[in-house]
Amino acid sequence: MAQDTLDLPLNFKFWLNKAVAWGQATTFESQQDVCLHLPQLQKFLQQIYETLKHMDFPVAIQRFPLIGQLLGRLCWNPFVIGYDENQKILMWCLCCLYCSEPRNPIELEANIWIRSLLCHLLSSSKLGPNEVGTISQALGYTSPDYYPKLLKNMVLSLVTELRVNHLNGFSIRKIIPDRPVKAMSLLCVPLLTLPDILPLLEALLTYHGDEPKEVLCSEFLEGVNEAFLQKKIALSESAILSLWLRHLPSLEKATLNLFENLISRHRNFPQEMECFTKDSLLPQAACHPSIFRIVDEIFRNALLETNGTSEVLTIIQVFTRCFVQAFQKDNQQLKFPLKSYFPYASSSLIMVLLQNPKDLPIGRWCQHLNYISETLQKIVEDQSIQSCGNLFEHWFLFIHFGEWADIAAEELLMLRAESPAALLWLLAFYYNPCDRNQKRTQTMVDAREAHGCIMKLFSRTPLSVKDLQAVAGESSEADTRHPYIQRLMRHLLLNFLLLSPEGHKIAQEFITTQTDEIANEFLNLIAHTTYRWRRLGIETLRPGKLARDLLQELQCYRTKSVLL
Amino acid sequence: MELLLEQLERFAEVLAASRTRHAGSWGRVAVRRSLRWARYLRHVHGRFRRRGPVRAALEEGLRGLRLQAEAHAGPCSASGPGQLRSFEGLGRADQLLALGLLDNAAVQGPALHELLRHLRPEREEPEGPEDESGLRDRLAELARRRAASQLLLQLLGPGPSPAQAEPVLRRTEAELLLLRLHEEPEVGAEALLLDRLWVQLPRPRWLDVVTEALLLQPMPRPDRDEDEEDPGSQTDLGQSAAEPLLAWLLAHPAALATLCRLLPAPVLASLAAGYSALAKAFLDLLAQWGSRLHFDLIQGTWVGTGPERLSWERLRDCFRCFCQCPASLRNEALRVLKDYRTRDGSFGAPGLSVWTDLLQDLGENEPPGEAEAAEPGAEMPGILDLGCKP
Structure with a gap:
């Protein structure tokens, strides 16, 4: 070429x-x-x-x-x-x-x-396509006066025609046959980013012929999607929904584009992640179950291929949060039961997970967590006789609402839980769903031990980085614990650093001794924790400022070390 | 303020000159200066378009300039293309100037070279690169819109001048006509402009545009620059701008008669439904022309004799459409028909009075006690029933 x-x-x-x-x-x-x-x-x-x-x-x-x-x-x-x-x-x-x-x-x-x-x-000397220039010229107007108006009227005329055609869709005589609609979509390809023709684009996107076959050409559909993803045009929610419903490659591309952007640019800035996700219009479009299921399928593959990296988990959680907001806003007129979004999961589990912590008094969080834990345990125990795929589906559903796992970790450290075992089980399941029964018993033993060690740190003054490293297993030659347990342990440890005054003093020092990968994980956790606190309006009850300062210091430190 | 008005005046002169052969003597420096000036006025437009008092003063100044120019050079002197006629025009001053120079064959060599240099991206412009790229980008956008219209035109139907394109073109011109009337500097100037256009433009087409303008719904004034919202110009450009058009039409019997003769009956009825003064004028004309029809005994039909060559079918179609309009127009049309029928002697038999036959056709022929007399004859209508006077 x-x-x-x-x-x-x-x-x-x-x-x-x-x-x-x-x-x-x-x-x-x-x-x-x-x-x-x-x-x-x-x-x-x-x-x-x-x-x-x-x-x-x-x-x-x-x-x-x-x-x-x-x-x-x-x-x-x-x-x-x-x-x-x-x-x-x-x-x-x-x-x-x-x-x-x-x-x-x-x-x-x-x-x-x-x-x-x-x-x-x-065209300053000759106006218009036919001999129409005479009147404009006699009026004293030139092309900059003429073309914007002409174009607006052309677009208006074509849009009206398409709408009338659409309304008459089931009548015997159609005004425009499908072939010219295809030609129309092709003619729009070079003009996609011209603001004047936006109403025509939207009318075409929401137009359907009476045959199941696509009436718009693929060049048009791909072009519109590309221009939308590059933010060269702003489409209405209904138009973009229509595009993604009728053109699967565009939906896939939009989802991958969201992934790439969130990972490459906004990783440690949850608020930005949420804004960017909402701007993508994907959560809003996902109120249509067909769209949701496809996006979710892509999430599922990403999760499996990356073995559950924290970045992917975060993206799924941010997306779900935006989706739930759009769903609840939309659902006044709507239309689809929750089951149509998560067809493989139990309805009761969907309902408990969907509960927004903000709508519950803080004192009842533990109770709710216990309930989630019980429901999940029941399903998992049933799983022993069922397929592993079904277990995955329930874990995958839980992952969407990972905020509850974060709250569980926090509650465990604040000693508010009446039965820490249920919360620890939930956390262990979050990090390692695939255990068979026997292995899970071992995981629980490890988890309890990790929790116990961290709780002991509260009484140690002064606290040193070495103490933390000992708990994290870094002082022993080889940490034999399973990587899942290590992640669970770090999650609890981070909460300790944020919640205990002693821990906070040495948090930065401790985190900077970690490998890049682990330091990143900590940074990510801090960012999301502070954002969650703010969102749930509980920042004043927590050492939120301390956490924010820590985040800022660590980010500065990391930027410097990258530059050096 | 005075300084600004003076600059405005000078620039209007420069802009007018850019399209004349005088611009042939311009060199590089003159082109550069005039473009800089245009940019400055664009800047003035951007700065003051949201400030009522300054804007009003500038608009007043522009109106004064135009009146002054007309006093010198006769009416409609500012009617040439690309003149500075309104405050909105200031926002496109640089575009108008560039297009004027490009269009002007007298501008050549270094002068045109200088203009084209301003359209290239790498030209160094110490005093404001944004404005520079502004002109370039707006001209490119213009070319893009032109190409877009060419492409979309193909969609409005097959062939080089598609049928569906005509209403769109007409509507666009009607909008420009209303805008132009709105821009006239003083009451009365509109009539002069319309007189000139009546003489200058091809009749049927021009009257189509006039009709379209009268039929346009009152609409918010379309923005001149889509990228620049202009709150000061959000006045209604429908009925108010149509007023001078209506007044002109009513004062010009020839134009009215042409409309009445040429417009399709449904369009004529829409006009009449929208403007009661036009309804009266049209009904008067139709009545006058109808009275000149005579009944051809051989053919058994009404035929037209007047210079307007009005046919029975046309007369019937017009009244049919009038009768499908809202009650007031329908009643008025029927009243006229009945008045004329009475004037003709209220004969009930067909073939005697065109008005009786029209009413019969419209299903409105119910003079008391005449129903039995109104039976139509087959080939020879009731010309022999002369004794049926009530």
Whole structure:
């Protein structure tokens, strides 16, 4: 393909051939071909301009004898001119070639030609496609007055037509057959980012033919999704829902895009994560169960492939929180039972997990956690005779509402739990769902021991980093505990650091002695804990400020160490 | 403020000159300066568009300038394309200037080269790169919108001038017409402008646009620059701007008659339903023309004789459409028909009075005691029933 090589003359030939073949792009096939090549063409034009800008006309003509033919043909192709920044770059190219003081008839001719092409592009001399310019001109208006209005009215007319057609969808006679709708969607491809045509895009996206077959062309659907993901257009929720429902690749791409952005940019900033997630409109669209199930499927794969990394867990939890908000807001008119979102999980478990901690008095959190733990235990014990897949489904559901696991860890350290065993079981299940019965007994023994060790730290003054390292198992030669138990232990330890005054004093020192990976895990936990406190409105009861300071110090420290 | 108004005045002159052959003598420096000036006025527009008093003063200044220009050069001197006519125009001053120069074949060589240099990205501009790129970007956007209209035009139907495109084009021109009337500097100027357009433009098309403008629903004034919301211009541009149009039409019998003759009956009825003064005028005309129809005994039909060549079918269609309108218009139309029928002697037999036959056609022929006399004859309508006077 042309862009694979940096050989400009070779590319030049390729694009000139294309321009000749396209003509003014009158057939559906040539239009499709233009649309396919538009992004590459823009890159090529940029390249040409970068070369031309250092040349005067004679040198340019020597280097590219057919430049006039290429530019002229492209300027007459509305697909090319309508796309993104093509028209701008073509204008720059033409401006480069203009001779300030023409020395021979060729340069004189070229100047006249350049001017006529520019006038054609901006149509200041000839308004409108037909002879309609006369009236506008007689009124004293020029193209900047005319085209925005014309375009608005064209869009309005087409939108009305589509809507009428849609309403008449079941009547015998349709105004527009599906083929022109397809052609319409293709013609919109170069114009996607032009704000004037947004109403047309939305009308097309919500338009359905009477056949199950897709009436919009895939170039259009992909293009709209791409422009939306790059934030070049702002679509309404209903339009984007319609796009994702009718075009699965777009939904997958949107979900992966969310993943990439959350992981690469917003990892340690839960508030940003939440804003970005909401802006993606995915949680809102997920109020439609079909969308939710597909997004959830992608989450499930990510979780399995990464073996449950904390980043993926966090993303699932943030997404679920946004989804629940949208669902509850939406559900006044709606429509779908919760079971349609989580078809494999028990309804009673869905209901208890869905309980927002904010809506419960703090004193009843432990009771609620006990209830979650009991419900899950019952299911897991039943699991012994059922398949492992079903166990996974319940764990996967619990993961969505991981906030309850965080609260369990906190309650364990604050000694508010009447039966710490139930909460420890919940935490152990969160970190290691796959244990068989016998192994789970061992896990519970380990978990209890870890909890006991940490609780003892409360009475130790002064506390040293060494004490913490001993508990974390770093002083012994090889920590034989299972990695899941180590993660559980770190979760509890972090809560200790935040909640005990002694622990807080040495928190930074301790965390900076950890490996990068573990330090990151701590940082992530602190960020999410402080954000949770703030969200639940319990910050004043907790050493929230201390935690925030710690977070800030650690972030500074890490930035410095990365720079060094 | 005075200084600003003076600059406004100068710039309006520069802009007007940019489209004349005088601009042929401009060199690089003149082009550069005029563009800088345009940028400055764009800046003024951006700064004051939300400030009522300054904006009002500038608008007043512009109105004064136009009156002054008209006093010098005759009415409608500011009617040429790309002139500075309104405060909103200041926001596009640089675009108007650039397009004016580009369009002007007298501007050549270094002067045009200078203009084109301003359209390239790498030009160094010490005093405000944003404004510079602003002009470039807005021109590119214009080219993009033009291409978009070309593409969408294909969707409005097949062929080079698709059928569905016509209403869209007409509506656009109607909006511009209303805008233009709104921009006129003083009461009375609108009539002069409309007189000129009546003479200058092809008739049927122009009257279509006038009709469309009268039928446009009152709408919020469309924004001149979509990217710049302009709260000061959110006045209604519907009925109020249509008023001078209506007044002009009522004062021009020839225009009214052409409308009445050429407009499709349903459109004529919509106009009449919207404006009672027009309803009266149309009904008067139709009555007047209808009275000139005579009954052709051989063919058994009503035929037109007047210069307007009004046919029976056309007359019938118009009254049918009027009768489908809201009650007031329907009643008025029926009243006219009945008055004329009475004037003709209230004959009940067909073929004697065009009004009786029209009422019969509309199903409204119920003069008391005449029902039995109103039986239509087959081939030869009741011309022999002359004795049936009530």
